[in-house]
Amino acid sequence: MNQNRKRILSGMRPTGRLHLGNYVGALENWVQMQESAAYENFHLIADYHVLTTDLGTAEIYANTIDMIIDWLGAGIRPEVSPIFRQSQIKEHAELFLIFSMFITKERLERNPTLKDQVRDLNLGETIGYGHLGYPVLQAADILVYRGEVVPVGEDQLPHVEITREIARKFNATYGPVLPEPEVRLTSFARLTGLDGQAQMSKSRGNGILLSESPQEITAKMRKAVTDPQKIRRGDPGRPDICTVFMHHRKFNPSEEAEIRAGCESGQLGCVDCKLRCATHIADFLAPMREKRAHYEAHMDEVKDILHDGEKRARVEAQKTMAEVRRAMKLGEI
DSSP states (O other): OOTTSEEEEEEEOOOSSOBHHHIIIIIHHHHHHHTSTTEEEEEEEOHHHHTTTOTTOSOHHHHHHHHHHHHHHHTOOTTTSOEEEGGGOTHHHHHHHHHGGGSOHHHHHTOHHHHHHHHHTTOGGGOOHHHHTHHHHHHHHHHTTTOOEEEEOGGGHHHHHHHHHHHHHHHHHHOSOSOOOEEEEOSSOOOBOTTSSSBOOTTTTOSOBTTOOHHHHHHHHHTOOOOTTOOSTTSOOOGGGOHHHHHHHHHOGGGHHHHHHHHHHTOSOHHHHHHHHHHHHHHHHHHHHHHHHHHHHOHHHHHHHHHHHHHHHHHHHHHHHHHHHHHHTOSOO
């Protein structure tokens, strides 16, 4: 570990190609921190975590490759920030087992994120042990690399607090081995889905993928929900409640004031507004599409990036587990 840089562990579940919400909520932040002299980034593909809610999936590997290509397209530089699969670093599972001894079932059941998932997925009494222990595995993911900073949205704060609690309890029991990671909240609000009903989500089909063509972006943006009171050109609009204007603010900031004025006065119609927004989003994503085309044509390069990242991550994880076992006096002869 570089003593002058704070180590960051960040990652995603491999669900395939990513959308603008993923970029705004995570990827953009990762790239910014990667280029900072203050941080050292490790990027986790959380394939074990997929199994907590989708045990029968057969698409994990294909989804992993699609996600890696989007990461690379967005600007993640693997020579600086290793990319690796959780399932290929066995120390994750070992530390997860150890950490499960440091937390109670009752504490996990108080996790507000879990309560929301139980309600939204209608799990009731059918929740699995792995799903209940999701934040314990997440704690192992972070601490096996001595993660000092965790960039997350507000919904993940309870999970990081569990990580901090486990680290404190371990250190109090066996000595100062593990850091207590600090949170770095993502800097930009999540993008509302094009349907205007919820945050952008692939499962809802209400987002724009980073890999989509200008034509596909325009077709989706044409259907985006706008101010329901602005029915025809000439009607004054309320840009602050408009999904399209939110996208202008992020991807067309130089024209934000002009778009606002035109909307509020009624001079700018919704169709024209949507087409302008689609053009700016397509232009913004053009370099990512170009990089994606390169990696899709050079799949061996993607696999080499993944295997190299796993080799480098494994070295760090093994160092941590050697210290954990030494502190616990496990395996001594």
